[in-house]
Amino acid sequence: MKKSVFLGALTVAGLAAGVAGAATLDDVKARGTLNCGVSTGLTGFSYPDANGEWQGFDVGVCRAVAAAVLGDASAVEFVPTTGKTRFTALASGEIDMLARNTTWTFSRDVDLKFTFVGVNYYDGQGFMIPKELGVSSAKELDGATVCIQTGTTTELNLADYFRVNNISYEPVPIETNAEAQQQFLAGACDVYTTDASGLAATRATFENPGDYAVLPEIISKEPLGPLVRHGDDEWGDVVRWTLNALIAAEEYGVTSANVADLASAPTDNPEVNRLLGTEGELGAMLGLEADFAVDAIAAGGNYGELFEKNIGENTPIGLARGLNAQYTDGGLLYSPPFR
Amino acid sequence: MTTLTDPPAESFKLSMLVYDTRYRSITFQIIALIAFLLFFGWLTLNTVQNLNDLGKEVSFGFLGNPAGYDINQRLIEYDNQDTHLRAAFVGLLNTLLVAVLGCITATIVGVIVGVLRLSGNWLIARLMTVYVEMFRNVPVLMWIILAMAVLIESLPAPSAFRGDDPDSTMKLFDSVALTNRGVYIPEPLFSRGLGDISFFGAFDISVDLIAIIVVLIGSIWVSKRIGRKADATQEATGIRPTTWHIRTAVVILPTVVLLGILGFHLGYPELRGFNFQGGTHMRNSLIALWLALSLYTAAFVAEIVRAGIMAISAGQTEAAAALGLRSNRIMSLVILPQALRVIIPPLISQYLNLTKNSSLAIAVGYMDITGTLMGITLNQTGRELETVLLGMAIYLVISLIISSVMNVYNERKKLVER
Numbered sequence: 001m002k003k004s005v006f007l008g009a010l011t012v013a014g015l016a017a018g019v020a021g022a023a024t025l026d027d028v029k030a031r032g033t034l035n036c037g038v039s040t041g042l043t044g045f046s047y048p049d050a051n052g053e054w055q056g057f058d059v060g061v062c063r064a065v066a067a068a069v070l071g072d073a074s075a076v077e078f079v080p081t082t083g084k085t086r087f088t089a090l091a092s093g094e095i096d097m098l099a100r101n102t103t104w105t106f107s108r109d110v111d112l113k114f115t116f117v118g119v120n121y122y123d124g125q126g127f128m129i130p131k132e133l134g135v136s137s138a139k140e141l142d143g144a145t146v147c148i149q150t151g152t153t154t155e156l157n158l159a160d161y162f163r164v165n166n167i168s169y170e171p172v173p174i175e176t177n178a179e180a181q182q183q184f185l186a187g188a189c190d191v192y193t194t195d196a197s198g199l200a201a202t203r204a205t206f207e208n209p210g211d212y213a214v215l216p217e218i219i220s221k222e223p224l225g226p227l228v229r230h231g232d233d234e235w236g237d238v239v240r241w242t243l244n245a246l247i248a249a250e251e252y253g254v255t256s257a258n259v260a261d262l263a264s265a266p267t268d269n270p271e272v273n274r275l276l277g278t279e280g281e282l283g284a285m286l287g288l289e290a291d292f293a294v295d296a297i298a299a300g301g302n303y304g305e306l307f308e309k310n311i312g313e314n315t316p317i318g319l320a321r322g323l324n325a326q327y328t329d330g331g332l333l334y335s336p337p338f339r
Numbered sequence: 340m341t342t343l344t345d346p347p348a349e350s351f352k353l354s355m356l357v358y359d360t361r362y363r364s365i366t367f368q369i370i371a372l373i374a375f376l377l378f379f380g381w382l383t384l385n386t387v388q389n390l391n392d393l394g395k396e397v398s399f400g401f402l403g404n405p406a407g408y409d410i411n412q413r414l415i416e417y418d419n420q421d422t423h424l425r426a427a428f429v430g431l432l433n434t435l436l437v438a439v440l441g442c443i444t445a446t447i448v449g450v451i452v453g454v455l456r457l458s459g460n461w462l463i464a465r466l467m468t469v470y471v472e473m474f475r476n477v478p479v480l481m482w483i484i485l486a487m488a489v490l491i492e493s494l495p496a497p498s499a500f501r502g503d504d505p506d507s508t509m510k511l512f513d514s515v516a517l518t519n520r521g522v523y524i525p526e527p528l529f530s531r532g533l534g535d536i537s538f539f540g541a542f543d544i545s546v547d548l549i550a551i552i553v554v555l556i557g558s559i560w561v562s563k564r565i566g567r568k569a570d571a572t573q574e575a576t577g578i579r580p581t582t583w584h585i586r587t588a589v590v591i592l593p594t595v596v597l598l599g600i601l602g603f604h605l606g607y608p609e610l611r612g613f614n615f616q617g618g619t620h621m622r623n624s625l626i627a628l629w630l631a632l633s634l635y636t637a638a639f640v641a642e643i644v645r646a647g648i649m650a651i652s653a654g655q656t657e658a659a660a661a662l663g664l665r666s667n668r669i670m671s672l673v674i675l676p677q678a679l680r681v682i683i684p685p686l687i688s689q690y691l692n693l694t695k696n697s698s699l700a701i702a703v704g705y706m707d708i709t710g711t712l713m714g715i716t717l718n719q720t721g722r723e724l725e726t727v728l729l730g731m732a733i734y735l736v737i738s739l740i741i742s743s744v745m746n747v748y749n750e751r752k753k754l755v756e757r
Binding site for chain 1: 393394395407408409410411418419420488491492495496497498499519520611612613614616623701702704706710714715717718719720721723
């Protein structure tokens, strides 16, 4: 790990000044592939399937951006990053965007010089315990051993939560989700804490998921979203509006099944027409084809489809939409208008 | 008759800088130095320029901010409201702890294995060969991860100790608990302790510990004086007075009396809540790292020791045997003291290697300086360049200290020649 951090630092230092200022959009077009940073493996969000193909909710965002920019959802080079290497990889230009359940915080946005283009999953930090522990609230965890991924916001939330509630704990820092799973299942830690979605995804891979429970306390706000480097607003706009297109598509009922029909001729809904490029010049303003949103939606479906396919209630992960429903359904998803 | 001819008055020409052997080497050295400095100047300027373009400036101010994260193994007081600097210091102490433990163990195991590998016993010699080849030909990271996996998977969780008919029990008269979270051993406690004194307001050191160390050093010094007196008597009269019982008493008694005064007793670990409480908790991460680093380095030390012993000619062994020395006395009095001169210089490198290899600690979640300063702090503050530079400087200083101490030792052991 030291090596990669060091190499990353060297890359930051050594790469020509071009990296920071240049137009990422032109680079991606010239290269013909999108370099997208994802996690090293988190079921439902980003993981390589049996054929080595990357799958998941975060992967879907990468594929949508690749489809919007290059017209080819498979033109993505997935770069697995750990909690520690992700920001260096992005800052150094090794990846064009990061879609790795990363929490949008003030200091990451302002101090680390990144631009969060939106939120694709509203999450919060939770605790998972084996049921045999007989614990029903996080406040009963005094003296427990807690497995935690190092280099994440969860590490700081955990310290705050236990300090405020005046209870003690023993942190066991670990590097990846897989190691956490090994230690947790072996009983080397009583509790595993990370974002609630991550807990659900991890639990889904256990042999007996029913033996484990997620405690009711959600101790933090974790808005997860894709991010890009500061200073390249054109590229930031591309990623932002691709994500918004997926969210708006669900709102207007545009799905991967009907998007080709709807885009073939102007419809009665002007908002859908502008979104799909049959009216107006929105694609050209971004420096993309007029039908960029059509490609993005066709790649993996709209936001709702991506959610249901990868992490929804009918998958082993079984997450309810909750906060991640459209604002029309009482959730927080609200795409600004395509106009 | 001699004719005096003045040497031709030499006029200095620029071309002589290259063609005259007197100046040539200096010329090229100066050119190389300038090129070297220019290269580093360019590298530094480039770095500063690029960091400016990214909107980052090099600053170490973040070290004074609260760290916000917890560290499980702390040799000094630390909580998550302390600064990043103190977190780095906690990590540094953890690095030093595993390095010191590792160097000691590696030396002991290495010397034993190295000597045994030369043993006449076929089985023992071959076993030692297998050990050396196995450990030095597999990357140390594998050994560290293997050791951790074995500890986690093979030992019982603390919950296995619970209940009326538990699956596991504590070992050694209920004093030691082996769990997959670490080993809990009894801790020394003082019922009439002298308290702590604070150093620079930064960390506390137990006065009890200082008192014990002072008394121990004092009694060892007295014991040595008794030994020297016995030497003098032997020189003068030829008869060596029996002193071992006095010397043992001098070393042990004062410490025992002091421990009694301080009210020394052992605190045993017991299962309370989720974990064992009380006692000293040696975490699995420390044990795995310590074991793997020392066994790995011991394989190299064994080869160094073997080379050192083989460098001493067989005639020395035969001569010593002819004088009637037993084989273990030959080894400790004749062979090893001479072999040390060959052994020490490469041994220094192995100590340095072990210390630097301890930076792999994060693989098992051991919070060393790499894990705190160059791990979590780097991540929470985003100061890659500063933390990595600082970390490199710290490793450099540790390594230089180790080599200078070992060099002093080497000087003392070196063959004094005229």
